[in-house]
Amino acid sequence: MIIIEFIECLKGGTSSLSKEGIISLGEAFVDLISADQTNTRYQQFVGGATVNVAVRASRFGIPSYYLCKLGTDANSLFVAKALKKENINIDYCVPSFEKKVCSVYIHLNEDGDRYFHKYVNETPDEWLTVDELEQELFHVGKIFYFSSGTLFNDKARKTTEQALAYAEEYHMLVAFDANIRLKRWESEEECRERVSSFMKRADLVKVTEDELLFLTEASTMEEGLVKMSSLNIPFLFITMGEAGACVLHDGNIMDVPGIKVKAVDTTGAGDAFFAAILSRFHKEGVPVDDSQLKEYVHFANKVGAIATTKIGSL
Template identity: 40%
Template sequence: MSKKFVLIYGDAFVDYIAEDQSNSRFTKFLGGATVNVAAGVARLGAASSFITVTGENETSEFVRNELAEEGVDLSFSQIVPEKEVSGVYVHLLENNERHFERYVDVTPDIQVDFSAIKNEIIHETSVFHFCSGTLFHPIALGTTRKIVENMKKSNVLISFDANIRPLRWSSEESCRETISSFFNMVDILKLTEEELFFLTETTSIEDGIKSMQQYNIEALLITIGAEGTYAVLHGEVVHVPVEKVIPVDTTGAGDAFVAGILSKIYLEGHPSTKEDWIRYIAFSNRLGGICATKPGALSAMPRLKDLQ
């Protein structure tokens, strides 16, 4: 059976993003790291399918309509009437970095039901992507583990963006242990510099990379903002620079980077050489840079026309 889509699993969010650095007025956007990636992949011309759970209220309708407009397939997603989509308030700091100030999650125990996921989804998936956004919750953690294990058995390429949000975890140790428990099952792991230091309890890129060598990860991608990306490809460390931009809002830049990697894999295939990986990463660095020049997250996700 042909590989029909990039499959992304995660929570849909509504982002309430501060309009300026006073953090007193907010604009509503469809959001969440996995939502951004799902839409970003579709905007780049790849087939994108998203597994999530929504309800039957106005906010859930907004989420589904927005995703449909982005061209994201929701045929494997689930609707539970009483589910309320989570929200997050995002403040802007003086250096235009974003700060996740407060989460609102009224129905945390309503998660994707693994038993309701159709079997054919595994055979139709080109590459599967998830992040840690819901791993703090035991039901979501169990569902994620089952999906990843089934994908692994079927030799589907697996991508994981740590995307750590400390406010959602009961402790740093729980966060560290849970996220690290997936490392031996993934082929592509995307971390920020800060996440590398947090997870490995180191203070330098070099020491962090050494600590990560215990895991069998094909491509470890460490994004370092304006300095580009350090890639550890089958154990070899490569630095891939990025063209300098003037950042307006870095929200979603990492998600644009991930969307670039996933769309390239779908459209051009699994990278077989170091040179292919570097080309994919350079493309994704450029997408992250473009995203950082615009306000918002999903609203700033690049489209193919932005690359002309």
């Protein structure tokens, strides 16, 4: 973690102050969201937590870089076109004739609620490799962001470790979203141990309330927060849906109520929340007191709430 070095950079290091941009490492998806309860017609959207954060960072006017491997299939071309439309720099993505971008099918149940139905990955071992990372990018970026989506595969994990090492070497702020999808993991224990080990190296971490309970094996939020405090994460954000969010910082817990809206699709709300947090840290720096930190979270709650008022994660 480099939060102290980052604060010092903000105070006066001119070369560090010139660092700009959020680098997102991950895997792009195509979300196929059912158009009705027959679950036979779909609307196509670009998706994936790291893509969602990269897009929203760009919309906040922050230089946004995305790192992944892209193929030549229709889904890859759809993703590349969407990212370019959002002014995201994909120059550091690596082309691959073998890679096929994953599809996620999201269905509607009888109550009209959306749920994950099927995950299709035809090239499960096609990931960005360590030698395909461009080190110089980390020299210019300010925030490095990733999630557990690159930790369940050994090749992707090694690439993530190298990217994290570059981020630490160049004194970037490190942001991590647990974003746990247990169907990808060999076991719950492997997921729990690996995610927790990477959380320890981050300056900003986001988890959902359910993820907090899972990672700490706690039965209540209070118990989970006590256990999580042992990791000494500088800023831990816990999203709680319409109830809002809380943040654990310096041993103190701050609750910030949510914003009431008429939700249509909650897909990507947490990503919108975290992108808003990162935008505040990028533009205004590490909060100087609890009042400023609370303002950051309140703003993020608003952005997350607005994200639920239309279909699609973006």
